[in-house]
Amino acid sequence: MVLSFARLVRISLEGQGLRVILTRQANEDPSFDDRSKVANGQRGVIFITLHVSSTGQPGTVRVYSEPAALAQSATAAAPRTSLVSWDRAQIGSLDLSRRLAELIQIQMAQRFRGSPETPLLAPVRQLRTIAAPAVAIEVSSVSLPDRRLLDQMAPAIADAVARAVAAFRLIYESGGK
Amino acid sequence: MSRGLKTTILVLAALVVVGLITLPGLRRAIQRISKTPQTEQQARREVMQVPISTPTDVKVQAQMFWLSKSSSSSLEPATVEIPLSADPAERAKQLLIALILMPPAPERRTLPADATLLAFYIQPDGTGIADFSDEVQTGTPSGILSEQLAVDSIVQTLGANMSGIERLKILIHGQDAETLAGHLDLSGLFPVPSLAAAPAPAAPAPAAAKTSAAPAPAPATPGAGQNKPAEPAPASSEPVKP
Numbered sequence: 001m002v003l004s005f006a007r008l009v010r011i012s013l014e015g016q017g018l019r020v021i022l023t024r025q026a027n028e029d030p031s032f033d034d035r036s037k038v039a040n041g042q043r044g045v046i047f048i049t050l051h052v053s054s055t056g057q058p059g060t061v062r063v064y065s066e067p068a069a070l071a072q073s074a075t076a077a078a079p080r081t082s083l084v085s086w087d088r089a090q091i092g093s094l095d096l097s098r099r100l101a102e103l104i105q106i107q108m109a110q111r112f113r114g115s116p117e118t119p120l121l122a123p124v125r126q127l128r129t130i131a132a133p134a135v136a137i138e139v140s141s142v143s144l145p146d147r148r149l150l151d152q153m154a155p156a157i158a159d160a161v162a163r164a165v166a167a168f169r170l171i172y173e174s175g176g177k
Numbered sequence: 178m179s180r181g182l183k184t185t186i187l188v189l190a191a192l193v194v195v196g197l198i199t200l201p202g203l204r205r206a207i208q209r210i211s212k213t214p215q216t217e218q219q220a221r222r223e224v225m226q227v228p229i230s231t232p233t234d235v236k237v238q239a240q241m242f243w244l245s246k247s248s249s250s251s252l253e254p255a256t257v258e259i260p261l262s263a264d265p266a267e268r269a270k271q272l273l274i275a276l277i278l279m280p281p282a283p284e285r286r287t288l289p290a291d292a293t294l295l296a297f298y299i300q301p302d303g304t305g306i307a308d309f310s311d312e313v314q315t316g317t318p319s320g321i322l323s324e325q326l327a328v329d330s331i332v333q334t335l336g337a338n339m340s341g342i343e344r345l346k347i348l349i350h351g352q353d354a355e356t357l358a359g360h361l362d363l364s365g366l367f368p369v370p371s372l373a374a375a376p377a378p379a380a381p382a383p384a385a386a387k388t389s390a391a392p393a394p395a396p397a398t399p400g401a402g403q404n405k406p407a408e409p410a411p412a413s414s415e416p417v418k419p
Contacts, residue, residue: 032355051360053320056250064321087364122325123362125355136360138321 001142001150002050003027008154009050012162018169033086036129040089046100046172047134048161049126052150056140059149060115061108061157064136065101066090066128067121089131096133100168104135107160112153133172137161228278229271233263240337241276242330243285250322252330254337255281265341269305270297276334287330289316295350303343304366305335311350317358324361336370344368 003024010020021042023035039047056062084092101119109117124136139153238256245253259275262268273294280286293310300306317327332345344366348354354363 051321053322054318055320055323055326057248062322122321123365124321124360125362125364126360128362128364136321140322141320 001052001147004151005050005052005139005154005157008158009048009161012158013165016162016166016169018165032126033129035126036086036089039134040129040131042132044172045132046165046168047127047130047132048104049124049134049136051136051138053138053141054143056138057114058141058143059112059153060140061112061153061160062116062138062140063101063105063108063119064122064124064127064138065097065119066094066134067123068094084131086129089129090127090134092131093133096172097127097135099171100133100164101135103164103167104137104161107164108137108157111156111160133168228259228274229262229267230260231262231264231267234260235263237261237338239272239275240334241272241279242333242337243276243280243287244326244330246285249284250326252287252326252333254333255285261338265339266297266299268339269299269307269335269342270294272334272338273297273307273331276330287327289313292316299342303341305342305345305369306348307331307345308348308351314349314354314358319358319360321360324357324359327357328361328367332367332369336372338372340372342369343371 003026006022010022013020021038023038024030035049039045090097098119105116105119109115119135122136127134127136137157139150139157142150236258237260239259239261240254241257242252242254245251247253257275257279259271259279261271277288277290277292277294283290289312292312294307295310296306296308298306298308313327317324328347331347335342335345345368346366347357347363349363357363
């Protein structure tokens, strides 16, 4: 299910002239760090992790970015160095991640009634080790009795992501201004 | 027929009768055992996961945070009358055990029914350490929302009913865990909201334990800040790196 969502998102993003790398192609299960390595090895990258939850109001989509509390405490505790800690790689991208999450969440709220209008903060493990703007998108839910309802959401999700990323690209390429 | 043979036949017949009488009971016992394979952890839970009683227990109206009656995407406070200890660590254990054992309805549960709180410690700097059994990982529905609601129910319940715990570290079976159930990062410390920020203080109550809905529960978003606009919120379960 998630992979089919990802493939549609990929097609929509490639339609925007973007290069897309999927961190998994089939039913393999790469670790969080494996996926982070793929993302952190690129330049000018953004990272989107897709999930289908088992809870939440069916037919809704939530977008998450990493909370700022992570950065505040980490900055206070970390020694002064120009190196980026792998475990806290997301710290330098928190603002941009939040802006990307806002843009995607607005698009989702327009398409899926009941979705929040503003993105959420959550310590999502996968986001922590990404040294680039990174968000998690969670679709509710696998508890839908008819899987076709989830399938029907996929094209709109892909379109929402592509439009939001296109808008974010302008911000990103201007250095976040 | 010799006397010895007669005796043997009688003894064998008696054994057959005894066997026929006891056979149904044996069959039931075997079925019971095969239906309930008891792991070491289950046996441990049966012994451990009962409400804790201490000499300083006083019945109070504790405020617990389970899933909302109207929405499975948010938490809602409910008042439960339980005995709570004056000892902070014991009090925290009592609260978290009640959170597991006493949801008003199964669909309002935030933590798996078969989860066990193995230990709870409070460090001098105000860091609480809750050590749960593996079932917290295996039984929590996988997903960012459900995992976040599970953690929020823990920190909000602690924050509403006790002081002295400022942040919480969650361990699984005594070990650091990467995630709760595949998504939520457990590497950090989760801020515990202070009593002042909690919806209402716990008050002494003389009656026996019972569960009731809070009188005027304002639906609480997850973590009082989890499902809300992306802004830092002191009462939320955003982690703080140790």
